[in-house]
Amino acid sequence: MAxxxxxxxxxxxxSVAWATMDKPNIIFIAVDDLGWNDVGWVNPDIISPNxxxxxxxxxxxxxxxxxxxxxxxRTAWMTGMYPYxxxxxxxxxLPASPACVPTNQTFLxxxxxxxxxxxxxxxxxxxGMCNWECTPTYRGFDSFLGxxxxxxxxxxxxxxxxxxxxxxxVLDKSANGTYSSYQMADRMxxxxxxxxxxxxxFMYAAFQNVHxxxxxxQKYLDMYPNIKNxxxxxxxxxxxxxxxxxxxLVAALDKKGITNNTxxxxxxxxxxxxxxxxxxxxxxxxKVSIFEGGTRVAGFVNGPESILNxxxxxxxxxxxxxxxxxxxxxxxxxxxxxxxxxxxxxxxxINSRGPAQREEIIYNMDLGPQPLQGRAAIRMGDYKLxxxxxxxxxxxxxxxxxxxxxxxxxxDYLNYETIAAKLPQGPGNFTFQKYLFNLKDDPTEHHxxxxxxxxxxxxxxxxxxxxxxxxxxxxFYPPADPKGxxxxxxxxxxxxxx
Numbered sequence: 001m002a003x004x005x006x007x008x009x010x011x012x013x014x015s016v017a018w019a020t021m022d023k024p025n026i027i028f029i030a031v032d033d034l035g036w037n038d039v040g041w042v043n044p045d046i047i048s049p050n051x052x053x054x055x056x057x058x059x060x061x062x063x064x065x066x067x068x069x070x071x072x073x074r075t076a077w078m079t080g081m082y083p084y085x086x087x088x089x090x091x092x093x094l095p096a097s098p099a100c101v102p103t104n105q106t107f108l109x110x111x112x113x114x115x116x117x118x119x120x121x122x123x124x125x126x127x128g129m130c131n132w133e134c135t136p137t138y139r140g141f142d143s144f145l146g147x148x149x150x151x152x153x154x155x156x157x158x159x160x161x162x163x164x165x166x167x168x169x170v171l172d173k174s175a176n177g178t179y180s181s182y183q184m185a186d187r188m189x190x191x192x193x194x195x196x197x198x199x200x201x202f203m204y205a206a207f208q209n210v211h212x213x214x215x216x217x218q219k220y221l222d223m224y225p226n227i228k229n230x231x232x233x234x235x236x237x238x239x240x241x242x243x244x245x246x247x248x249l250v251a252a253l254d255k256k257g258i259t260n261n262t263x264x265x266x267x268x269x270x271x272x273x274x275x276x277x278x279x280x281x282x283x284x285x286x287k288v289s290i291f292e293g294g295t296r297v298a299g300f301v302n303g304p305e306s307i308l309n310x311x312x313x314x315x316x317x318x319x320x321x322x323x324x325x326x327x328x329x330x331x332x333x334x335x336x337x338x339x340x341x342x343x344x345x346x347x348x349x350i351n352s353r354g355p356a357q358r359e360e361i362i363y364n365m366d367l368g369p370q371p372l373q374g375r376a377a378i379r380m381g382d383y384k385l386x387x388x389x390x391x392x393x394x395x396x397x398x399x400x401x402x403x404x405x406x407x408x409x410x411x412d413y414l415n416y417e418t419i420a421a422k423l424p425q426g427p428g429n430f431t432f433q434k435y436l437f438n439l440k441d442d443p444t445e446h447h448x449x450x451x452x453x454x455x456x457x458x459x460x461x462x463x464x465x466x467x468x469x470x471x472x473x474x475x476f477y478p479p480a481d482p483k484g485x486x487x488x489x490x491x492x493x494x495x496x497x498x
Contacts, residue, residue: 023200023332024307025262031242032124032211033287035272037279038239039298047223047240050247058302059350062314065361066270066321068294068373068391071126073269073321078107080325080343084365090475091373091416093128095149095160096484098498099476100128108325109140112202115334118142118195122187123206126150130484130498137168144168145187148493154180154215162486164493171492179217180208185245189252196256210238212276231277232399260304263331268297279399284445288416289391290363290374291445301350309351317356319346365468368475372416378464382440385460
């Protein structure tokens with residue numbers, strides 16, 4: 001009888017295994033603060049051969065949008081919901097702030113895990129850490145190697161006075177001294193070697209590169225001898241370091257023999273931060289703005305012919321970060337629907353180059369005080385309305401005109417208010433203005449049509465108001481709590497104080 005029961009259990013296990021083996025591995029690569037003009041397939045001055053090859057052999061997302069800063073974009077990826085609906089639209093979660101994405105929201109890896117996937121996160125989290133329930137392994141990931149805050153020293157893992165690096169839930173002091181992209185590559189190889197082929201993988205590889213502080217191994221800096229601006233030189237080197245890590249990932253997939261069942265997603269989390277060497281030219285603005293340079297970003301999908309049709313092309317349909325949740329469900333063949341989500345599955349449209357599922361995106365909606373990343377904007381079809389303050393950066397910055405004098409202390413890198421006060425074009429120098437652009441005719445936002453096309457502007461204003469009344473939630477942006485300071489936690493960033 002025992003043998004019979006054992007046989008039934010084994011049979012059930014094999015059935016589950018066979019049911020999941022045909023599901024594709026999905027690897028979501030996120031690069032922090034990567035500008036539109038910071039990738040080799042747009043700007044040949046950037047050395048990124050591995051990413052170029054993946055983009056050229058895949059499908060480049062030409063009209064792909066995210067949020068103007070990082071926590072909101074990551075919120076959109078993980079929930080399929082616009083951050084303004086969750087109170088997560090104002091800047092980012094700062095160190096010692098008792099905030100995280102509401103724990104009653106279902107995260108993307110939770111659904112993958114329920115459907116037989118092995119789920120892994122590595123690199124940057126930045127979705128909350130004051131409570132254990134906010135952290136990655138409590139939100140659907142089987143494993144996590146990385147840091148919880150928004151950025152840190154790429155070598156020492158120090159941020160805002162504390163050490164921040166974890167292996168799962170355990171503080172990992174052995175990470176001190178190793179460059180961040182090397183750790184990412186090591187971990188990706190480890191996951192592929194240990195798990196690949198046994199069960200489908202969902203991997204969220206969130207690089208800290210190219211986020212400040214500007215650090216890169218010397219061998220990468222030496223690849224850019226003609227760049228004189230320090231920030232631009234370092235950022236370019238950090239892109240190439242990331243590219244090498246992606247190359248190691250692809251080699252690991254090939255060695256394991258699972259490339260032909262792996263889908264790779266590539267995305268920036270916001271536009272390039274021009275203060276720290278990022279570049280979005282010819283787009284207007286950058287990170288911390290709702291102009292195109294802060295929100296229209298580099299992205300692509302790569303996969304084998306068995307998964308992805310008509311490779312080596314562009315998808316020119318409108319797509320937003322919220323769409324990844326349902327799109328990846330479709331790509332994996334999972335039957336999951338959440339009618340409360342804002343995301344729409346773009347899988348069929350991407351594969352067929354057919355019409356996009358959406359004609360509208362909300363860039364942001366932050367109606368509280370000091371919306372430094374931009375107050376509110378909407379796109380409907382070809383037209384875009386910006387209602388009020390557009391964010392900290394509003395110009396068109398060429399790579400060779402980055403202001404080398406705009407240097408900031410490391411402690412400032414997450415303090416947007418401090419940076420705003422130091423910039424020549426601080427918020428006090430902006431007017432509360434309304435803009436209307438035709439992005440088909442004017443993708444670089446040079447011509448404000450608000451007065452000449454007032455009826456169209458009114459239509460977009462009406463729609464923005466409808467969205468506000470139906471789904472808007474004021475920002476949840478609590479001040480720092482002294483209980484969370486590393487000085488109270490052995491010099492480390494620890495949860496459990498909110």
